[in-house]
Amino acid sequence: MGSSQSALNFGAGPAKLPREVLEEVQREFLSYQDSGMSLIEMSHRSKEYTKINNDSQSIIRELLNVPSNYKIIMMQGGGCGAFAAIAMNLLNRTGTADYAVTGTWSAKAAKEAAKYGEVNLVFPKANKPGSIPDQSTWKLNPNASYVYYCDNETVDGVEFPYIPETNGVPLVSDMSSSIMTKKLDISKFGVIFAGAQKNIGPSGVVVVIIREDLLGNPMKCCPSVFDFTHIAKENSVHNTPSTFSVYVMEKVLQWIKKNGGLEEMQNQALQKSSLLYNTMVQSQGFYSCPIDENCRSRMNVPFRVGFNGGDEKLEELFLVEAEKLKMYQLKGHRSVGGIRASLYNAVSLADVQLLVKFMNEFQKQHGSK
Incomplete structure (x- = not known):
């Protein structure tokens, strides 16, 4: 029971539902x-x-x-x-x-x-x-x-x-x-x-x-x-x-x-997605998002791991290390590859903060040019 509680589900759908529900x-x-x-x-x-x-x-x-x-x-x-x-x-x-x-x-x-x-x-x-x-x-x-x-x-x-x-x-x-x-x-x-x-x-x-x-x-x-x-x-x-x-x-x-209706869901969506996109900016190229800034999704955030637009072996390692921390369904869609974090309503800001913490630690270990 305890392990299922700590799982962080970033799946694109079927996706995480509120635990109390x-x-x-x-x-x-x-x-x-x-x-x-x-x-x-x-x-x-x-x-x-x-x-x-x-x-x-x-x-x-x-x-x-x-x-x-x-x-x-x-x-x-x-x-x-x-x-x-x-x-x-x-x-x-x-x-x-x-x-x-x-x-x-x-x-x-x-x-x-x-x-x-x-x-x-x-x-x-x-x-x-x-x-x-x-x-x-x-x-x-x-x-x-x-x-x-x-x-x-x-x-x-x-x-x-x-x-x-x-x-x-x-x-x-x-x-x-x-x-x-x-x-x-x-x-x-x-x-x-x-x-x-x-x-x-x-x-x-x-x-x-x-x-x-x-x-x-x-x-x-x-x-x-x-x-x-x-x-x-x-x-x-x-x-x-x-x-x-x-x-x-x-x-x-x-x-x-x-939990606050659409106004609160909208506020949280902006907070969660901004945190993730800002982490990529601060990574100085280790994490990169291929989407134009004016139309980046608040819900589904695709990104690559590794300098020069991504390294598939590094991305495989990223997924393995993430799953050790019970972070699941981060693999990008089969048609585009890379990583994808989906930040739907039931995904909390705390969930995203833990993902960002892992991303920063992963960069420290593997991010030397």
Whole structure:
């Protein structure tokens, strides 16, 4: 029990959840509300789950200040399922959509959408990795069904420092790794979606926030499990949902509310990420971040270890030494290599301070030029 408490989880997703939430889930697991049954054994149409379902939507609306003309729905299929669902629900409007590709996940989303209609890339594919082109250079189509972007690229460590302007075209954002970490003006968006497995819960559920006027026109090929209009009408229980995932998510959202809400999550995200980026600056090149300073993620911090842009053998040693100190899931995504520290809401400032302490000690031992 003691060793699991001291583990520092910097995983990109599924990611660390608040320990007090896990302990509460553990206490309730065998007998939910003294029913003698686990929540995972109960019907999704039971009064117990109906309350969890409704409470989840209510607290999302409260924390994000979601206007009354937006529906909050929950679906399965992960972010990749949502890539297809967005296209099948919205592309029917004009048959074409604009995609801002800034990294791995927006590229996958654009590829998926191209199966259902015309996709216009608003800036060239040759965009420099780790950057976001100035919006004045974007080539937006005024006839687009929507403009799509990924608010925070989990693999690439790129985060939008602003909400793009679309001149009235509905804006769609993948916020899987940034939702509930900052305040947002929801009215600027047509759709926001987020896989829960980073900041707000375990894997298995995707939250979709959609403006009501965008409902009602899915493609004929859209299956009912991805039909936002159908899911909204059925209050997210059109089929058996991922009841356990929604149950845990609701507890995580309550934890966010209890711990200062989005304002405090935003403050902590800035503190944690600034500490890590400043440590790299102070390392005088031993640690380096390849991302443009104006769009560095507060959530997923990729970096290289070793002078001249990184040394793979040194990075392997870094990971081995980190795991000896129970610092886990620091290996960079397989497509980019290096190191990646994810700093989601449940990762504390104290966790990051311990990581920084290790980084400084590792540099002392291995940082001579």
